[in-house]
Amino acid sequence: MTLLTVNGVERSFYGVRALAGVDLEVPAGRITGLIGPNGAGKTTLFNCITGVIPPDKGRIVFDGRDITGLRPDQITQTGLVRTFQIARGLPRLSVLENLLLYGTRQPGEKALTAAFNPGAARQREEELIARAVAVARRLNLMHVIRNPASDLSGGQKKLLEIGRALMTEPKLILLDEPVAGVNPTLAKEIGTHLRTLINDGITILLIEHHMDMVARLCDHVIVLAEGRHLAEGTFEDVASNEVVQLAYMGRRKVKVT
Amino acid sequence: MEHYLIAMAITAGLYALMALGTNIIWGMAGMVNLGVVGFVGVGAYVSALLTLKLGWPIAAGMAAGALAAASVGILVGLITVNLRGDYLAIVTLGFAESVRIVTSNEIWLANGTDGLSGIPGPWRADLGPHNFNLFYLGIVVAVVAVAFFVAERLCYSPFGRVLRAIRDDEQVASVAGKYVLAFKLKAFAIGTGALGLAGALYAHFTSYIAPDVFVPLLTLYIKLSLLAGGLGNNRGALLGAVAVVFFLESTRFIVPLIPWLTHVQGAALREILISVTLLIILRYHTKGLIPERLSHPALPAEPSPAHAIPSRTGAMT
Ligand SMILES: Nc1ncnc2c1ncn2[C@@H]1O[C@H](COP(=O)(O)OP(=O)(O)OP(=O)(O)O)[C@@H](O)[C@H]1O
Ligand SMILES: [Mg+2]
Numbered sequence: 001m002t003l004l005t006v007n008g009v010e011r012s013f014y015g016v017r018a019l020a021g022v023d024l025e026v027p028a029g030r031i032t033g034l035i036g037p038n039g040a041g042k043t044t045l046f047n048c049i050t051g052v053i054p055p056d057k058g059r060i061v062f063d064g065r066d067i068t069g070l071r072p073d074q075i076t077q078t079g080l081v082r083t084f085q086i087a088r089g090l091p092r093l094s095v096l097e098n099l100l101l102y103g104t105r106q107p108g109e110k111a112l113t114a115a116f117n118p119g120a121a122r123q124r125e126e127e128l129i130a131r132a133v134a135v136a137r138r139l140n141l142m143h144v145i146r147n148p149a150s151d152l153s154g155g156q157k158k159l160l161e162i163g164r165a166l167m168t169e170p171k172l173i174l175l176d177e178p179v180a181g182v183n184p185t186l187a188k189e190i191g192t193h194l195r196t197l198i199n200d201g202i203t204i205l206l207i208e209h210h211m212d213m214v215a216r217l218c219d220h221v222i223v224l225a226e227g228r229h230l231a232e233g234t235f236e237d238v239a240s241n242e243v244v245q246l247a248y249m250g251r252r253k254v255k256v257t
Numbered sequence: 258m259e260h261y262l263i264a265m266a267i268t269a270g271l272y273a274l275m276a277l278g279t280n281i282i283w284g285m286a287g288m289v290n291l292g293v294v295g296f297v298g299v300g301a302y303v304s305a306l307l308t309l310k311l312g313w314p315i316a317a318g319m320a321a322g323a324l325a326a327a328s329v330g331i332l333v334g335l336i337t338v339n340l341r342g343d344y345l346a347i348v349t350l351g352f353a354e355s356v357r358i359v360t361s362n363e364i365w366l367a368n369g370t371d372g373l374s375g376i377p378g379p380w381r382a383d384l385g386p387h388n389f390n391l392f393y394l395g396i397v398v399a400v401v402a403v404a405f406f407v408a409e410r411l412c413y414s415p416f417g418r419v420l421r422a423i424r425d426d427e428q429v430a431s432v433a434g435k436y437v438l439a440f441k442l443k444a445f446a447i448g449t450g451a452l453g454l455a456g457a458l459y460a461h462f463t464s465y466i467a468p469d470v471f472v473p474l475l476t477l478y479i480k481l482s483l484l485a486g487g488l489g490n491n492r493g494a495l496l497g498a499v500a501v502v503f504f505l506e507s508t509r510f511i512v513p514l515i516p517w518l519t520h521v522q523g524a525a526l527r528e529i530l531i532s533v534t535l536l537i538i539l540r541y542h543t544k545g546l547i548p549e550r551l552s553h554p555a556l557p558a559e560p561s562p563a564h565a566i567p568s569r570t571g572a573m574t
Binding site: 050052072073074076081082084091092094100101102104106108110111113115118121125146148164 | 411414415416418421422429430434435436447549
């Protein structure tokens with residue numbers, strides 16, 4: 001079953017065609033890898049899918065619903081959440097608060113309830129805290145959970161990105177280079193953890209430059225180059241594809257002088 | 258002298274209310290509002306006009322003044338929705354000036370630069386000047402206490418958490434599933450409502466308002482209160498407001514004691530003293546006297562052993 005369909009999505013920035021008509025499908029219940037050289041348009045595609053940057057053209061269907069043109073908050077509420085390539089922890093909120101912020105259905109986010117009936121928010125807050133603690137524990141963030149997010153290390157910030165996404169009870173998570181800058185042991189652990197998410201019924205679309213990780217984790221790999229869908233298949237298929245190799249190495253063969 | 262002290266305490270209370278309101282907009286949600294005095298003016302004029310011209314009860318006039326300021330706040334918020342930082346500051350500053358200019362020129366409505374006088378105060382005649390001031394101080398203290406209580410609750414509630422998230426990174430808050438525009442407008446409405454209420458309280462206390470009461474300098478004093486007290490912290494807002502009023506008033510007495518200063522020089526010296534004091538405070542307390550604290554929701558004492566993260570299909574519906 002296809003969970004996400006991207007159809008002819010285009011986006012330009014001041015004449016630079018970041019996305020030149022991307023078509024792709026993300027099947028449910030799997031880890032799909034999205035790879036491609038720097039500047040291929042991978043992050044831009046995530047931005048367009050999640051409503052952070054509106055596409056110039058094209059259609060995006062998630063879980064049977066056209067989500068093109070929806071606001072990012074509406075898209076997140078449909079069960080599609082993304083992480084940021086450059087970690088964007090909210091610096092003046094604690095790690096716990098960063099996690100809680102991504103929590104859903106908190107009646108205390110209504111001003112009137114918050115001011116005059118905080119009891120109504122308390123039960124949900126306790127549920128969210130329990131969930132946040134479970135997430136923090138899984139991501140080795142428990143010992144820093146009270147610290148401001150600005151005080152985290154680079155790798156911990158990346159972990160917080162994943163943790164926040166998990167707080168939204170997503171059906172599909174778009175991960176933008178989740179382990180860039182994370183130490184190899186933990187990166188491996190996160191990889192294993194991503195697999196368990198699949199067992200929980202969550203689907204993952206993963207941008208990653210570490211090919212060993214892609215090889216190990218992804219059931220299916222899509223290659224993006226110069227704003228276009230270039231190839232797809234298993235990692236082995238894609239890695240042995242000459243067109244893909246060319247895209248990574250550059251179009252013309254460089255003559256050594 | 259006692260009369261004067263009570264009046265100063267009322268002024269401090271009104272500054273505190275304005276600082277609390279501004280703190281919700283600026284401190285919590287991170288939106289720069291240089292139009293503070295404009296919303297204060299709207300609240301003051303609406304309440305004064307309704308009680309003077311239509312004979313509304315004072316409490317109803319004040320409520321209407323606060324609501325009017327909040328409505329105008331939402332309107333200004335909608336206009337400035339895509340503006341940030343400096344641009345938002347400029348537009349709100351322009352708004353405050355237009356309130357002043359409209360009230361100066363629409364003589365049929367607001368009596369122009371002559372202002373409105375004879376604004377009723379609650380039981381003013383029955384109580385006599387001294388008791389009236391004491392009574393009014395009681396009202397102001399009660400209002401500030403309620404405002405503080407509500408502001409504290411909001412600040413450390415899930416609602417406040419979203420506001421602080423928007424302040425730090427709007428896009429992240431949006432991806433977190435929060436409708437940023439709605440939260441910004443709510444913050445604006447609550448904050449400007451408090452400003453309007455402060456204006457109405459002022460009008461019914463002094464019984465006289467005029468456009469030149471609502472000058473941009475007041476906005477700066479409120480900003481100063483927050484910066485000195487601790488932006489983002491309601492206690493800081495209270496402390497800062499009281500400190501600013503105390504400082505403004507005490508220099509009024511001290512500066513004339515310095516010999517060889519003309520009146521104009523003395524006034525300038527007061528402004529310099531205020532700036533220098535702020536600089537000194539911010540040099541040693543970069544986040545104000547009472548810095549914003551991170552709110553830490555209590556973690557469960559007994560860490561739950563479950564490592565499993567409940568999935569969407571799990572028990573969480
Ligand atoms: N907000 C923006 N404004 C202007 N240009 C942009 C913007 N976002 C992306 N671009 C441009 O679009 C192109 C694709 O960028 P994108 O970030 O999507 O690449 P990427 O595939 O994620 O690369 P990397 O692997 O390095 O992260 C680049 O040429 C980039 O300069
Ligand atoms: Mg990228």
